């Protein structure tokens with residue numbers, strides 16, 4: 001249900017691969033799970049500067065109101081069309097399907113507020129601690145139905161290799177319910193906390209109410225697909241009606257989202273719909289405003305993905321003339337220029353996007369690095385190394401970026417650094433044996449005690465199979 005390998009989902013997965021090629025739909029492996037877990041589980045993660053920045057902007061005030069601003073909550077986008085949002089440890093996962101379904105920012109902000117209520121309320125604290133130990137990504141992969149044996153880790157003996165006892169969850173419904181499901185009392189508490197956060201930040205709870213009501217009506221339809229969110233968050237009628245009564249008492253109830261935020265939301269939906277579904281879906285989505293900016297953004301992306309690069313560029317340039325300061329239009333222009341085989345111009349477009357991007361996204365910087373690599377001369381390769389290294393300082397576990405870095409060092413003839421970068425890429429992909437091999441090769445070429453030598457040693461140490469206690 002959550003991860004159905006239908007031909008259609010394959011289409012949008014491969015489309016997302018082009019979203020930030022080849023960073024998008026990064027197959028996030030179990031970097032932290034240690035070599036004991038020989039099997040690699042994959043979680044379809046979407047990396048996109050525009051969507052990440054918007055969702056972080058949604059979450060920031062809420063996390064502040066919840067006293068969680070210092071909790072280091074990470075937001076991760078899951079490439080899945082179902083509606084879901086959940087928290088594991090300090091990571092909040094949100095499905096792209098939820099972002100596309102939500103008509104207003106408030107519908108997502110409300111869900112974030114409710115999830116923040118669960119975190120702040122320390123619901124299932126004991127389970128959460130177990131989840132932290134159990135290597136978040138392994139578990140999340142399981143929850144999304146990728147399939148993994150998590151028994152050993154969950155029973156707290158630290159040895160994933162001893163799985164097979166406890167919960168061996170092949171993404172089964174029961175496992176999901178057990179791991180992420182909340183008690184009725186916790187639901188009510190999280191609803192109340194969410195209302196408090198929304199009130200504190202002067203935002204309406206109407207969006208949250210709308211989302212939950214949508215789930216409730218979907219539940220009552222026989223044969224309708226049930227989104228995972230409904231299963232982990234039980235929504236009996238009385239819960240929703242109590243929530244409605246309380247929400248309507250708020251001074252902010254019904255207050256619309258700021259127009260600028262609504263526009264960013266619509267642009268995000270345009271992007272997700274264009275990548276996930278294509279022109280039919282985007283024209284359906286914007287049928288009430290077919291000439292509005294979001295509709296034209298969707299059209300430009302559709303053309304970029306499915307039409308000629310020249311046509312795509314013309315459409316993107318028109319958007320930029322109208323909105324010269326939107327960083328993501330310049331980013332899209334960079335992508336189209338790559339497709340048009342103009343890497344030097346693409347690097348400039350990404351540079352413009354970077355300069356305009358308030359979140360200084362590592363993703364855009366890595367894209368510029370890739371464009372520079374494609375230029376093919378030594379100066380550009382040197383610049384690419386600088387870009388990618390700088391981006392990795394902020395986005396440490398980005399395996400794809402390490403592969404580009406390895407390529408850049410290769411072009412410069414720096415074999416040792418290329419091997420070390422390959423070791424890092426393998427390490428963060430969960431291929432620990434490869435990581436160890438490349439780290440050892442690299443280490444022989446470094447001066448003992450130098451930072452690169454030390455890093456190679458770290459990889460060798462942490463990639464070793466753990467001894468059984």
Ligand SMILES: [Zn+2]
Pocket residue numbers: 114118182186187190232233
């Ligand atoms: Zn809940």
